[in-house]
Amino acid sequence: MLTAILVMAGIAVALGAVLGFAALRYKVEGDPLVEKIDAILPQTQCGQCGFPGCRPYAEAIARGEADINQCPPGGEEGVKKLAELLGVEAKPLDETHGVTKPKSVAYIDEALCIGCTLCIQACPVDAILGAAKQMHTIIASECTGCELCVAPCPVNCISMVPLKEDLGSWKWKYPVFRLRQAT
Amino acid sequence: MMELQRFPGGIHPEEHKQESSSRPIHAAFVPKKLVVPMRQHIGQPSKPIVKVGDRVLKGQMIAEADGYVSVAMHAPSSGIVTEIGLAAVPHPSGLPDLCITLSTDGRDEWAARTPIDWRNTDPAALRGHVRELGIAGLGGAVFPSSIKLDPAGGPPIHTLILNGGECEPWITCDDRLMRERAEDILEGARIMQHLLGAEKLIAGIEDNKPEAIAAMRAAAERLGLAIEIAAMPTLYPGGGGKQITKTLTGLDTPSGGRTTDVGVQVFNMGTSYALARAILHGEPLISRIVTVTGHVLQPQNFEVLIGTPISELLLHAGERDGTTGVIMGGPMMGFDVPDMDVPVVKATNCVLAKSKELFPPKPRELPCIRCTQCVPVCPAELQPQQLYWFARARDLGRAQEYHLFDCIECGCCSYVCPSHIPLVDYYRFAKSEIWAREKEKRLSDIARERHEFRLFRQEREKKEKAERLAAKAQTKRAEAPAPGDAEQDAKKKLIREALARAQARKAAVTPKNTDNLPPEKQAEIAEIEARRAKIVEIAKQPVEPEQH
Numbered sequence: 001m002l003t004a005i006l007v008m009a010g011i012a013v014a015l016g017a018v019l020g021f022a023a024l025r026y027k028v029e030g031d032p033l034v035e036k037i038d039a040i041l042p043q044t045q046c047g048q049c050g051f052p053g054c055r056p057y058a059e060a061i062a063r064g065e066a067d068i069n070q071c072p073p074g075g076e077e078g079v080k081k082l083a084e085l086l087g088v089e090a091k092p093l094d095e096t097h098g099v100t101k102p103k104s105v106a107y108i109d110e111a112l113c114i115g116c117t118l119c120i121q122a123c124p125v126d127a128i129l130g131a132a133k134q135m136h137t138i139i140a141s142e143c144t145g146c147e148l149c150v151a152p153c154p155v156n157c158i159s160m161v162p163l164k165e166d167l168g169s170w171k172w173k174y175p176v177f178r179l180r181q182a183t
Numbered sequence: 184m185m186e187l188q189r190f191p192g193g194i195h196p197e198e199h200k201q202e203s204s205s206r207p208i209h210a211a212f213v214p215k216k217l218v219v220p221m222r223q224h225i226g227q228p229s230k231p232i233v234k235v236g237d238r239v240l241k242g243q244m245i246a247e248a249d250g251y252v253s254v255a256m257h258a259p260s261s262g263i264v265t266e267i268g269l270a271a272v273p274h275p276s277g278l279p280d281l282c283i284t285l286s287t288d289g290r291d292e293w294a295a296r297t298p299i300d301w302r303n304t305d306p307a308a309l310r311g312h313v314r315e316l317g318i319a320g321l322g323g324a325v326f327p328s329s330i331k332l333d334p335a336g337g338p339p340i341h342t343l344i345l346n347g348g349e350c351e352p353w354i355t356c357d358d359r360l361m362r363e364r365a366e367d368i369l370e371g372a373r374i375m376q377h378l379l380g381a382e383k384l385i386a387g388i389e390d391n392k393p394e395a396i397a398a399m400r401a402a403a404e405r406l407g408l409a410i411e412i413a414a415m416p417t418l419y420p421g422g423g424g425k426q427i428t429k430t431l432t433g434l435d436t437p438s439g440g441r442t443t444d445v446g447v448q449v450f451n452m453g454t455s456y457a458l459a460r461a462i463l464h465g466e467p468l469i470s471r472i473v474t475v476t477g478h479v480l481q482p483q484n485f486e487v488l489i490g491t492p493i494s495e496l497l498l499h500a501g502e503r504d505g506t507t508g509v510i511m512g513g514p515m516m517g518f519d520v521p522d523m524d525v526p527v528v529k530a531t532n533c534v535l536a537k538s539k540e541l542f543p544p545k546p547r548e549l550p551c552i553r554c555t556q557c558v559p560v561c562p563a564e565l566q567p568q569q570l571y572w573f574a575r576a577r578d579l580g581r582a583q584e585y586h587l588f589d590c591i592e593c594g595c596c597s598y599v600c601p602s603h604i605p606l607v608d609y610y611r612f613a614k615s616e617i618w619a620r621e622k623e624k625r626l627s628d629i630a631r632e633r634h635e636f637r638l639f640r641q642e643r644e645k646k647e648k649a650e651r652l653a654a655k656a657q658t659k660r661a662e663a664p665a666p667g668d669a670e671q672d673a674k675k676k677l678i679r680e681a682l683a684r685a686q687a688r689k690a691a692v693t694p695k696n697t698d699n700l701p702p703e704k705q706a707e708i709a710e711i712e713a714r715r716a717k718i719v720e721i722a723k724q725p726v727e728p729e730q731h
């Protein structure tokens with residue numbers, strides 16, 4: 001029992017070290033403003049802002065080359081936060097970049113999947129598991145809902161499923177909108 | 184006699200205890216159907232280990248604990264598993280959750296029960312039993328007891344408090360339990376004290392329960408147990424963990440902390456009783472005492488099998504016309520059940536039927552007039568009107584600065600508010616919004632890390648490929664025969680010859696099935712090839728944002 005725990009702990013520590021090392025290794029040496037902007041962006045990595053990921057968009061904002069209202073997953077609230085950080089006026093989301101949608105995760109119909117690996121190459125966060133010619137599945141907890149894997153699929157077997165509210169994710173509603181029973 | 188301290192704040196709502204406290208606990212009945220939710224405790228839901236169609240015995244484990252913060256679930260009576268799936272559960276959201284439904288056979292046939300010799304059992308193993316037997320806090324928080332009974336990782340526990348405050352109006356289940364089953368409660372306390380290594384054992388009971396105090400004192404004497412049984416002044420919310428700790432020990436729990444930070448662990452009377460039944464008799468937690476009161480013919484406490492539909496319980500207590508709804512828990516901290524068929528769960532201490540007379544509709548919410556009447560009643564010494572202000576404005580950061588998370592949601596502030604503001608609803612909204620954001624933040628941090636790792640990996644792969652190519656080029660250059668290295672030369676020659684042989688063999692066996700085909704077939708193949716090329720092309724294109 002104890003050895004098992006120790007072994008597991010050892011593995012955990014080793015893996016942690018590897019990740020930590022990797023994080024340090026390729027960390028882009030940080031402009032603090034970029035870091036702060038990037039911390040607000042939702043990290044969906046969908047590219048709808050017109051940049052290949054959240055960080056490049058953050059860098060563009062920091063350089064003053066991009067407006068703050070181009071990230072649909074961040075929504076109006078994200079724009080507000082960016083405006084606050086940069087001390088500028090908030091503005092409505094630029095809809096040419098897309099509209100805010102409810103959070104979804106990708107779902108692969110495993111019966112149709114031909115194992116072509118095109119979706120794996122598209123996924124920005126390595127949330128798809130599978131090898132060549134084997135059916136693929138999505139790690140739902142890692143999927144950011146960026147939709148980048150949907151278009152490349154040659155057999156159209158990937159669909160986006162909105163996350164359903166369940167007891168684990170349920171939130172108390174803002175009281176004003178709460179329906180009261182007529183008692 | 185110990186000296187009691189006064190905790191800050193508090194109110195005196197009408198007690199309404201008489202209605203149900205005078206009758207003895209009604210023995211358990213077996214309903215036709217039992218619905219056992221998998222998420223009754225704080226932490227990970229239990230994992231079903233039975234299948235539809237299985238016959239199960241009373242007390243048989245039907246779902247196992249999933250992870251450390253979890254407990255197991257057991258069949259409350261014998262019968263057949265008829266369904267494993269989503270069903271209505273008692274929760275303010277009204278959302279369904281995973282449940283195991285049993286059709287009972289009326290025989291109420293027990294599975295084997297094994298008492299545990301706790302004095303000669305390793306503490307960690309004993310805590311494991313507590314988890315396997317499904318014990319979680321019955322005072323309302325339903326936190327897995329095995330974790331609370333683990334003293335490791337925190338300051339040493341010097342005092343174990345048995346909480347008999349039962350300060351909410353209407354509820355009398357602990358009162359009746361203490362009157363009728365005091366010895367079992369104390370046996371449970373003995374096991375808990377042993378696990379925690381606490382020197383001191385105190386039971387705090389509000390002084391509106393004199394019979395319970397007497398029964399507990401008599402039982403302690405019979406058992407020869409060193410326990411202080413204190414009669415506390417009746418004051419809501421005196422049964423809160425931090426409040427009872429203050430009253431009995433004078434210790435203040437730090438903001439953002441728990442009572443264990445000051446060396447005190449608090450357990451509810453019902454939990455102690457359930458623990459004794461589990462360890463000493465091998466009976467898992469499959470029933471609890473529930474006060475059924477309010478607008479019913481015969482308010483009374485019932486021993487109720489977990490999973491019993493509330494509607495059936497109301498029938499037993501005598502349903503009355505003009506019932507306008509049912510609260511699970513008390514009027515201060517309970518919530519309206521969304522559906523009468525939801526089952527009794529481990530957290531259900533009270534089922535309170537409402538009528539227009541007992542619970543008139545709440546007057547309309549008016550603006551806050553900043554009267555500050557809510558401030559002196561707050562037991563957590565917060566500024567409820569400020570918290571309300573921030574929560575209402577969705578200024579979550581400020582709400583947290585004002586110690587939102589020290590709020591115990593006792594409802595004292597809303598109780599006294601002349602503007603009838605449902606203050607607690609605002610605090611709950613703010614808290615769950617903050618939790619949701621923290622979770623989102625965690626997820627986005629993970630996404631960032633994974634994305635960066637992917638970029639790193641691609642970079643590395645590119646580099647490796649370049650290196651490989653460079654290395655290859657170099658070997659090619661080096662292949663120009665180096666004079667004097669005859670041995671190497673001979674080897675290379677051998678390899679070259681082998682390669683040539685292999686190629687020749689391959690050419691010989693490769694089926695040329697695309698030659699000599701009729702023209703239509705050739706055309707078909709060409710078309711397929713074109714389609715393939717197109718797909719590859721599409722896949723290569725960056726995805727354009729959808730423009731609507």
Ligand code: SF4
Nearest residue numbers: 044046047049054071
């Ligand atoms: S639009 Fe997508 S990639 Fe761009 S910042 Fe927002 S989430 Fe990140």
Ligand code: SF4
Nearest residue numbers: 123143144146147149
């Ligand atoms: S699985 Fe698809 S939707 Fe999810 S993160 Fe990866 S590419 Fe995006």
Ligand code: SF4
Nearest residue numbers: 551552554555557600
């Ligand atoms: S009691 Fe009500 S009206 Fe008075 S200050 Fe508090 S919230 Fe405002």
Ligand code: SF4
Nearest residue numbers: 561590591593594596
């Ligand atoms: S509900 Fe919260 S703010 Fe209101 S009195 Fe209780 S602890 Fe204080």
